[in-house]
Amino acid sequence: MKKPAPRRRPAPETGDDGPPVPFLDLSRSWPSLEKEVLEGIAAVFRDSDFILGARVAALEAEIASLCGAPHAVACASGTDALLLALQALGVGRGDEVVTTPFTFFATAGAVWNRGARPVFADIDLATFNIDPRAAAAAMTPRTRALLPVHLFGRCADMEPLLAAAGGRVAVIEDMAQAVGAEYRGLRAGSMGDAGALSFFPTKNLGGAGDGGMVVTARRDLEGILRQARHHGMSAPHRHRFVGTNSRLDGIQAAVLRAKLPRLEGWTAARAANAARYGRLLAGMSSVRLPAPVPPGEGRHVWNQYTILCDRRDALREHLARRGIGTAVYYPVPLHLQRCFEGLGYREGAFPRAERACREVLSLPVHPDLRRDEQERTAEAVREFYRE
Ligand SMILES: Cc1ncc(COP(=O)(O)O)c(C=O)c1O
Numbered sequence: 001m002k003k004p005a006p007r008r009r010p011a012p013e014t015g016d017d018g019p020p021v022p023f024l025d026l027s028r029s030w031p032s033l034e035k036e037v038l039e040g041i042a043a044v045f046r047d048s049d050f051i052l053g054a055r056v057a058a059l060e061a062e063i064a065s066l067c068g069a070p071h072a073v074a075c076a077s078g079t080d081a082l083l084l085a086l087q088a089l090g091v092g093r094g095d096e097v098v099t100t101p102f103t104f105f106a107t108a109g110a111v112w113n114r115g116a117r118p119v120f121a122d123i124d125l126a127t128f129n130i131d132p133r134a135a136a137a138a139m140t141p142r143t144r145a146l147l148p149v150h151l152f153g154r155c156a157d158m159e160p161l162l163a164a165a166g167g168r169v170a171v172i173e174d175m176a177q178a179v180g181a182e183y184r185g186l187r188a189g190s191m192g193d194a195g196a197l198s199f200f201p202t203k204n205l206g207g208a209g210d211g212g213m214v215v216t217a218r219r220d221l222e223g224i225l226r227q228a229r230h231h232g233m234s235a236p237h238r239h240r241f242v243g244t245n246s247r248l249d250g251i252q253a254a255v256l257r258a259k260l261p262r263l264e265g266w267t268a269a270r271a272a273n274a275a276r277y278g279r280l281l282a283g284m285s286s287v288r289l290p291a292p293v294p295p296g297e298g299r300h301v302w303n304q305y306t307i308l309c310d311r312r313d314a315l316r317e318h319l320a321r322r323g324i325g326t327a328v329y330y331p332v333p334l335h336l337q338r339c340f341e342g343l344g345y346r347e348g349a350f351p352r353a354e355r356a357c358r359e360v361l362s363l364p365v366h367p368d369l370r371r372d373e374q375e376r377t378a379e380a381v382r383e384f385y386r387e
Helices: 026-047 053-067 078-088 106-113 132-137 157-164 220-228 250-280 312-321 340-341 351-360 371-385
Strands: 071-075 096-099 117-121 142-147 170-174 194-198 213-217 232-235 304-308 361-362
Touching: 026 250, 053 071, 053 157, 053 194, 053 213, 053 250, 071 078, 071 220, 078 106, 078 170, 078 194, 078 213, 078 220, 096 106, 106 117, 106 340, 117 340, 132 157, 157 170, 213 220, 220 312, 250 304, 250 371, 304 351, 312 361, 312 371, 351 361
Parallel strands: 096 117, 096 142, 142 170, 170 194
Antiparallel strands: 071 213, 194 213, 304 361
């Protein structure tokens, strides 16, 4: 008997523009990962190695080595990594932490949740990172830590920040978006007192759920972090301080370890995509491309490829009509978030961060982006501005 013909899936709405260009499509890397990831997960079940355990310890060693920091302590998210780092460094009530208003909310949220006060300093529009001079100017006798963010995968200008901290004030690198990034020969996470990583699935090294890690060169911090993530327990049922439950599980570690050997290749693909946008969008007057990292100054790992552009929202709609996915990171600066009203900042306080929020647009740059998709994206940008 003849087999019934397989039911054809209806073709996606393409119009004249071809199939959609997703902003990010994690499913594309799945076929090449499936075998290792599923074997890794099966082994976790076989060994009943569910929380922390051997795989998490191995991942900690691997990430420590990747970041050039001798110690790494895994936890449940990037947000917790920030919280734990702040706690281990003694940041709490009455303290101020200088950070950027142009970042994901978690950066300042963690400071707030420690009972400390986020103090914002404006950014450098060329890099989207905190301006070291503004950071130094925002410091007061109550400043307990500086919290620069290596935004979009580019390291903050760490040398003047470390100089401003002068060893008296702690420096925490929010490197949620910047695993493997470099600054003047040093890896992200190896420059400050601690670095906080996120393994959120969209990050350059993303898990199958939430996850995070603190890396540090300070042995004294490592011990505190290990206790802090486990209710402050120093020996079975002995607590010298109050910590929390923030542990990474074996399944996440198995997934991340299966992906880790590919990170270098993915980062290179991101960098190649960024360089291609540089060529495809060169010479446009309505669009400002990300400033290149000068030779010898470091390595951008391109978690996002973010442009500044005129009429951003209209451009975004135009691209959406062509089926091209984009994102706005971030539409509202943190000093103007409702929850921080009590901090007393007004519109105009940080003009460069506010301008970034009005003008930024992130284009697809993920490692599985195809050349034709990128060409269509760039063409659609040019078409919008008729440039
Ligand atoms: C700059 C920055 N900091 C902190 C976080 C928080 O990480 P998570 O989502 O893993 O809690 C993120 C990511 O979402 C981030 O992008």
